[in-house]
Amino acid sequence: MKKTLLSVLSLLFLVSILAACTSSSANSDDQLTMVWYPNESGNDLKSARDEIGKVIEEVTGKKVEHKLTTDYAVAIETIANGNAQLAFMGAQGYIEAKNKNNSIEPLIVPSGKSGTIDDAVYYSWLAVKKADADQYKVNGEYAIDNIVDSKFSFVSSSSTSGFKVPSNDVIAYFSQQDQWKDLTPEDLMEGGTFFKEVLYGDSHQGSAVNLLSGRADVAAFCDTCVGNYIEIAEGEPNKAGSVYKVKADAAEPFHTVPGEEFTLINVTPVLNAPFAANTDSLSEEDFKKIQELMTSDDIANNEKIFVPADAETAGLFTKSADERFVVVEDSWFDPIRELSK
Structure with a gap:
């Protein structure tokens, strides 16, 4: 009986240690995790993901880990529960994540050809x-x-x-x-x-x-x-x-x-689909740093992020006119919310 109790206590202790390690890893002071939908998780888009991770690393001083997925639900849950600080997701996924955790906020969205949200x-x-x-x-x-x-x-x-x-x-x-x-x-x-x-x-x-x-x-x-x-x-x-x-x-x-x-x-x-942030696990300072960087002219002119329309390189975003990242409020997604009413 004593051996059984000791084994159970040892197992619970081990589980608690592993859980603590997992939580520490996901919310490390020197690491950020970005989760991607299945659409953007393919090998053909690795260089585009890596470039976005690289510029975020440079502005925050933190290593960016890319979490790739094969399921929308996994990506949504990962950003909602704080196991990722950042995510690139569709408007519906963003809304579902925010319904789970009100601390989910839009960071940026890609603009339309005009460089604004008018045609985004x-x-x-x-x-x-x-x-x-x-x-x-x-x-x-x-x-x-x-x-x-x-x-x-x-x-x-x-x-x-x-x-x-x-x-x-x-x-x-x-x-x-x-x-x-x-x-x-x-x-x-x-x-x-x-x-x-x-x-x-x-x-x-x-x-x-x-x-x-x-x-x-x-x-x-x-x-x-x-x-x-x-x-x-x-x-x-x-x-x-x-x-x-x-x-x-x-x-x-x-x-x-x-x-x-x-x-x-x-x-x-x-x-257009937003980059979203979990503001419980991403500091306000890092949120502002990333947002300021991503909406800058440097990023708008970065051909690894906004790939020229006539380029043969696969990319996440295309540059055919004045495309760039812009800031939006949560209310911008209300037309998608209305579809569920």
């Missing part, structure tokens, strides 16, 4: 394979009428442009019909009610590949997350009816579908 948007797409595109026309125009009973791919239920916005588009459109007047987001999350089958790509890249590999008939994903892997083949960027083609030398996971083409049938602008 990217685009949520609904796409189909080019060969099937004519099936999604009504009176000669692309429409979403025929997505009912399809095999549909979302990104993640926590994705802004890969679930929240497209599901809102679908509900707004179909709820005008008596048959679907009570349609809810939950009805779209799994097959059997509205869609025949529902898949999740776990990243925008994964959702696109679900479509191009034939696992899905229709897929939701965004322009920016797949931009490094595709090129426009017909039409204008971000217009319904435009056709995109996977580059011959596209990196994973598109390396399995080179040359495959898809057509946009629905395009919706979305508020």
